Structures are given as structure tokens and as C-alpha cells.
Amino acid sequence: MIQINQLSKKYKGAEVFSVKDLDLKVEKGEIYGLLGPNGAGKTTLISMLTSLLKPTSGTFTIDDLNFKEHKNELKQLIGIVPQEYALYPTLTAYENLEYFGSMYGINGGALKKSIQHHLEIMGLSKFANKKTATFSGGMKRRVNLIAGILHQPKVLFLDEPTVGVDVQSKNVIIDHLKYLNKQGTTIVYTSHHLNEAEIFCTRVAIIDNGEIIVEGVPSELINNHVAANNLEDVFLARTGNALRDYA
Template sequence: MIQINQLSKKYKGAEFFSVKDLSLKIETGEIYGLLGPNGAGKTTLISMLTSLLKPTSGSFTINGLNFKENKNQLKQLIGIVPQEYALYPTLTAFENLEYFGSMYGLKGEILKNSILEHLEIMGLSKFATKKTATFSGGMKRRVNLIAGILHQPKVLFLDEPTVGVDVQSKNVIIDHLKFLNQQGTTIVYTSHHLIEAEVFCTRVAIIDQGEIIIKGIPSELIKTQAGANNLEDVFLAQTGKALRDYA
């Protein structure tokens, strides 16, 4: 589904590459986790794959479409759930979803019914006419997710989709993502929740300083890393325990 070939990104004025000669293959129907410390290059990579950032060099295809020649077609295939809330606070949940759904070409009863169905699934039906500025973090995360999946994308990119939410919201989000995956959606997911990633992802790649340092099936990575009991142990063994604060 996704073929990445020696993809690199260096921001203007930056000393180092944020992503450096990265190559990766993600199969159709996978839940692929991109894991790494702060500043490792995860969000930059997703931003390139979703055409929000132009690569410095390298190439990639999604469903056989080249990002240089088929940019508009490629955008129609994907859904994006960013780390920051991509919602208009003065609009209601329904109005936000109506706006984002229309951007994907949905309209009329099809759009209305899709919004109502997803609000019901996410436990938000009774808040449909409330402004999102009044919502809790978990509620905003759920609306944020709906906005990225209304058009039934082939590939869904998730950047920290459960950060800062309550356990109940996290459970609803993960359960629905598993359902979408069972229906055929390929998922590319970044997170700092390594326990979550361990059970959620079919495969993962640990990225540091813009490069993949290890990749594979979580259970196999744990077995092959000396002394590791879980994915967090693998992560720390590969990236070290030094703090990764950056400004």
C-alpha cells in the first residue's frame, strides 16, 4: 500500500535532516506503528506522506500513486487525524463534520447520515449541536477522528490519536480503529504509548534522528532484544534513556 524510497527532509536553516534516507514498505491492511522519541522525525514523515510537506529528496507511492504525479488522487485516498485538534471551536460537532465531510466531496443525506452514524458510534450524539470549544479533550479527540474517516479512506494516518484522553475515550477510539482496519483500512500510527502500540500494531518501526533503527512485529522484537519484557524495553534499549527535550 505504501512504498517509501530514501525519503529525506531538511528544514530551511536546520543543521540536520529531520528524516534521512528513510525506506519502508507498508502492506495493505496493516496497522503500522511509527515510534520514536520527541524530535525523531515521526510527524515530519507523516506530513510528507500526506503531502503537507515537500520532501527534500526521495520518493514514495500510496496504492501505486506517485506523490509527484498523482497528488490530488492520492489525497482522496487518505484520511488524516493530526496530533493537534483540527476543529473550529465556535462551530458545533455536527457543523465541523459537515464542513470537513464536504471537503471530501460528501453531501446531502449521505453526508448527514455518515455524521450521525459516527457520532453515535463515538458516543457523541447528544452533543452534536454543542460547540466543540465546550468539549473535553477526549470528546475533541473523538470528533477529530471522525473528521478523518467520514470519506472511508484507504489509508488512515494517525498522529498521537489518543494523547491526553481518558481511558474510556481511548478505548472507544482504539476499538473503532480496529473495526476500520478489519473493514480494509490500512492504518499508519504514531504514539508514545508503547503498551498501546504493542497490542494495537501488526508491525512497528522505531525511528531516531530521522532514521529507522529497528522494525518488525512487536512480539518478535521483544524476543530478540536481550532482557526485554515489553516493547518499552526494546524502545529504551534502541534509543537510550537520555531525555529528548527539544525546543
């Protein structure tokens, strides 16, 4: 579904590459986790794959469509759920979703039905006409997710989809993502919740300094690292214990 070849990104004025000569393949129907410390290059990589950033060099295809030649077609294939809330706080949940759905070319009865369906699944039906500024973090996360899936994307990019939410909201979000995956949606997911990634992802890549340092099925990565009991142990073994604060 996704084929990446020698993809690199160096920001203007930067001394080093944020993503460097990266090769990666994501198969159709996978839940693929991109894991790494702060500043490792995860968000930069996703931003390139979703056409939010132009690569410095390299190439990639999504569903056999080259990003240079089929940019508009690719945008119709993908859904994006960013780490920051992509919502208008003065609009209601329904109005936000109506706006984002129309941006994907959905309208009329089809859009109304899709919005109502997803609001019900996410437990938000009774809040449909409330302004999102009044919502809790978990509620905003759920609306944020709906905005990225109304058009039934083939590939869904998730950047920290459960950060800062309560356990109940996290479970609802993860369960619905698993459902979407079973329906055929390929998922690319980044998170600092390594226990969540260990259970949720079919494969993961640990990225550091813009490069993939290890890749595989979570259980196999754990078994292949001496004294590793979980994915977090593997992560620390490969990226170290040093703080990764940056400004």
C-alpha cells in the same frame, strides 16, 4: 499500500536532516506503528506522506500512485487525524463534521447519514449540536477522528490519536480503529504510548534521528532483545535513556 524510497527532509536553516534516506514498506491492511523519541522525525515523515510537506529528496507511492504525479488523487485516498485538534471551536460537532465532509466531496443525505452514524458510534449523538469549545479532551479527540474518516479513506494516518484522553475515550477510539482496519483500512499510527502500540500494531518501526533503527512485529522485537519484557524495554534499549527535550 505504501512504498517509500530514500525519502529525506531537511528544513531550511537546519544543520541535520529530520528524515534521512528512509526506506519503508507498509502492506495493505496493516496497522503500522511509527515510534520514536521527541524530534525523531515521525511527524515530519507523516507530513510528507500526506502532502503537507515537500520532501527534500526521495519518492513514495500510496496505492501505486506517485506523490509527484498524483497529488490530488492521493489526497482523496487518505485520511489524517492530527495530534492537534483540527476543529473550529465556535462550531458545533455536527457543523465541524459537515464542513470537513464537504471538503472531501460528500454532501446531502450521504453526509448526514455518515455524520450521524459516526457520532452514534463515538457516543456523541446527544452532543451533536453543542459547540466543540465546550467539549472535554476525550470528546474533541473523538470528533477529530470522525473528521478524518468520513470519506472512508484507504489509508488513515494517526498522529497521537489518544494523547491526553480518559481511559473510556481511548478504548472507544481504539476499538473503532480496529473495526476500520478489519473493513480494509490501512493504518499508520504514531504514539508515545508504547503499551498501546504493542497491542494495537501489527508491525512497528522505531525511528531515531530520522532513520529506522529497528522494525518488526512487536512480539518478535521483544523476544529478540535480551532482558526485554515489553516494547518499552526495546525502545529504551535502542534509543537510550537520555532526555529528548528540544525547542
